[in-house]
Amino acid sequence: MGLRERKKEQTRRTIEDAAFRLFAERGFQATTVADIAAAADIAPRTFFGYFPSKEDVVFCDFDATFDSLAGALRERAEGVTTFDALRTWIFEMFSEGGDGALDPHQEIRQRLVRENESLASHESHLLGRVEELIRAAVAADLGDEDHDLRPRLVAAAALAALKAIQPLDPAEKHAKPFGDEGVAQLDEAFAFLDGGIAALQERRAGARTS
Template identity: 45%
Template sequence: MVGLRERKKERTRRALIEGALRLFDEKGFEETTLAEIAAEADVSTRTFFSYFASKEDVVFYDMDERMELMFSALARRDPGVPPGELLITIIDDILVQAATQEGLTYENTELRVRLILTEPTLQGRALQLLFSSQLRLAQALHEAYADRLTLTDSAAAVGALIGAVKLAVMSGIEHERSLDELWARARRAAEVVQSGLRSLG
């Protein structure tokens, strides 16, 4: 059971995220200061740094959770599960987590995508995170299936699946009007590459 202290920390973190996104939308990313974000959550700037290292980190607030989910799935995998099937399961777990995330709205998702597409600082950070996370996952997948997959196999599979899902979500922002529709689009993208992934190993 989550204790009072942890619940309070999660509320503060959520307030910082929601306050920051609101300010980014109203004032612009570059124009928003850390002090303003902290004030929105009724905490000090020093407290902000207890949760995030920078404004950029607020936009990518769920990256660590997603990476933890991926590596946890790899660690507890059934040895009999083919690598392609495991990757599909990992993506589905991430989509389920996103769909059930408290406080996540279509508007916030839309704003995050718009910020990443238009702010040079965030574009650079997004590419860095995308590259590093895919490389780490590819290496972990290769190690988990060292007798069946080369590092090239693992890298190609991870790049194809994650790239397809991310691009499907980003391209769907202007066409869908709910999180459920976006997640359906992401799942469809995973299905498109699924047949190729099932041939792995």
């Protein structure tokens, strides 16, 4: 990374840190872009050079995480299923030492989403993009088009399963690396999803031979 890129990355992190500090102190609605810019010692127009909106600051790591997941699904070896690749990616990202396990803003982000309908809606939109990504990968596994019913069903179930294994206490979500219980829950979720795919494949194979 060159000097210019390092400076841009430093400015981005400064904006993020300033924003989350203000969000924690004042709340999301009471914090303006001008407030964030002043706290980060930049002009408001500079803020918009890095983030389109306040909502995008709250989910500042989403694009990098999304691109990482897309790469993991796209580059999986032949014979590696969507959920094999997803499981490996999750542990690389969120187990101890992974980028996702080191997110310093996650607890504040979760609180903000609970308290603000606009942020909850924005999060749902972002999760929809993840579901679309999984749907395309599952379609490739099944030999379907990604708009077909089977990959849509499996992708929706996958997102529901991933939400279901999150801690009941929102403050604990992603706050620490996976423990033994988290590993077991993740394995159960993916066993369920892989089993569903296998059942769909068997059903189609049976229909072809009948």
